[in-house]
Amino acid sequence: MLGLYLEALENSSDEELFTQVYERCKRLVYHTAYKVVQDSYLAEDVLQEVFLQLAKNFARVYRDDAHKMAAYLAICAKSRAIDLLRAQQETVGEEDTALDTVADNAPLPEDAVIDAESAAQLTALLEKLAPIYKAPLQLKALGYTNSEIASALCLTESTVRQRLVRGRKILWKELHDGNK
Known part of the structure; x- marks a missing residue:
């Protein structure tokens, strides 16, 4: 093979x-x-x-x-x-x-400026995220471009961009609603 x-x-x-x-x-x-x-x-x-x-x-x-x-x-x-x-x-x-x-245990990027508590909270939120948003966000965090992510996930670049935007919005909302 x-x-x-x-x-x-x-x-x-x-x-x-x-x-x-x-x-x-x-x-x-x-x-x-x-x-x-x-x-x-x-x-x-x-x-x-x-x-x-x-x-x-x-x-x-x-x-x-x-x-x-x-x-x-x-x-x-x-x-x-x-x-x-x-x-x-x-x-x-x-x-x-x-x-x-x-379940997925993707590592955080090495250059992330975030404390351990926030990283744990973000990881927990990422685990709850739907797979269609989770995979593109993880690949983006690893440094891949939108075209590379689209190729890997068999999607179009516009779909990848939209899923990244929606996934970030969901994470942002959860992070800020959880802190109130």
């Missing part, structure tokens, strides 16, 4: 870097997807989709920081897994119950 990903790379000089990222993060992506879909075959499908998308956009999304790259791939895996669940549930006609159980 790695050969297929390497063929999808735009730049053949990135093969070694991509191979390192794949070997380092493939289990993380698989287990992140498995936590959401609870099916090994579906988790494999998500793993393949995430790395194929990464190979196609590797030059734009690659980061030297291994932790940021791993966090990016984990968010992509969770997003793809949720999309897969939604697609399955739409065909079956079930309610969107499995998505409410997904």
